[in-house]
Amino acid sequence: MDINVRKRSEVQLIQLRGPLRMGPAVDGLRQAMEEVIGHGDYRIVINLAEVTMIDSSGIGLLVRFLASTKKQSGSIKLVQPSKFAVQTLKLVGVLNLFEIFEDDDAAVASFS
Amino acid sequence: MADEFGAGGSSGFTELLNLSMPANSESIATITGAISEILERLELPEQKRFEIDLAVQEALANAVVHGCDGDSSKTIRCRLNGDQQGRIVISVTDPGPGFRPEVIPDPKRAEGLYGDHGRGVYLIRQLMDEVQFERGGAEIKMWKY
Numbered sequence: 001m002d003i004n005v006r007k008r009s010e011v012q013l014i015q016l017r018g019p020l021r022m023g024p025a026v027d028g029l030r031q032a033m034e035e036v037i038g039h040g041d042y043r044i045v046i047n048l049a050e051v052t053m054i055d056s057s058g059i060g061l062l063v064r065f066l067a068s069t070k071k072q073s074g075s076i077k078l079v080q081p082s083k084f085a086v087q088t089l090k091l092v093g094v095l096n097l098f099e100i101f102e103d104d105d106a107a108v109a110s111f112s
Numbered sequence: 113m114a115d116e117f118g119a120g121g122s123s124g125f126t127e128l129l130n131l132s133m134p135a136n137s138e139s140i141a142t143i144t145g146a147i148s149e150i151l152e153r154l155e156l157p158e159q160k161r162f163e164i165d166l167a168v169q170e171a172l173a174n175a176v177v178h179g180c181d182g183d184s185s186k187t188i189r190c191r192l193n194g195d196q197q198g199r200i201v202i203s204v205t206d207p208g209p210g211f212r213p214e215v216i217p218d219p220k221r222a223e224g225l226y227g228d229h230g231r232g233v234y235l236i237r238q239l240m241d242e243v244q245f246e247r248g249g250a251e252i253k254m255w256k257y
Contacts, residue, residue: 021173022137022173023137023138023141024137053162053166053169055166055169055170056170056173057229060231063225063226063227064228067226088235091238092234093225094225097225097226
């Protein structure tokens, strides 16, 4: 999985590409998230437009860090989750925990 | 060639894959990749392929993490059989002691929503048409019709 992290307007924007499943993909995202949060950044946007699937370990990672950021008055907001990512998040009942946006700009602006 | 995969009154299943591999995430990727190729070759609809792929991913992950404690010296086995109607049955076996699937809590309960684990078996049951646990939970068989 490709993981690209950049900062925009005090919001960390994480772009993912590929399946988010147990192994290097989830490990890589966990590391990236820990680094972001370690720097005290709790406002995070994750772009899922090119994430073809999310397994339960990927979901677990997202909701765990969502809880962590919310405790610090931040959040994780999702951009353009694919059809199958939405289906999976919905199946396990966590889709509604996340705010979802059509593009990065709208997600970043929502933190203002 | 019909075999024990013909459970539930079905018959005519042919073995399409039978792999034994070390219990690690690389093997999961190898097996799911091979299964994806088979499902594409069978020209199954995209939705059905997605559901099978994710269910297999979850079953293999459970086998590696829980059945083998992440010990790659242990072996997991995956078999896939199919018939001419596009029905698929997949089994994943690990050498572990098994588990009791009936005691797994519902991950959609309020107190579990923010948990970082415990969704795999629930997902499998949602994605597949029939699921059976055998060998005390050390083997899962999943049907997609």
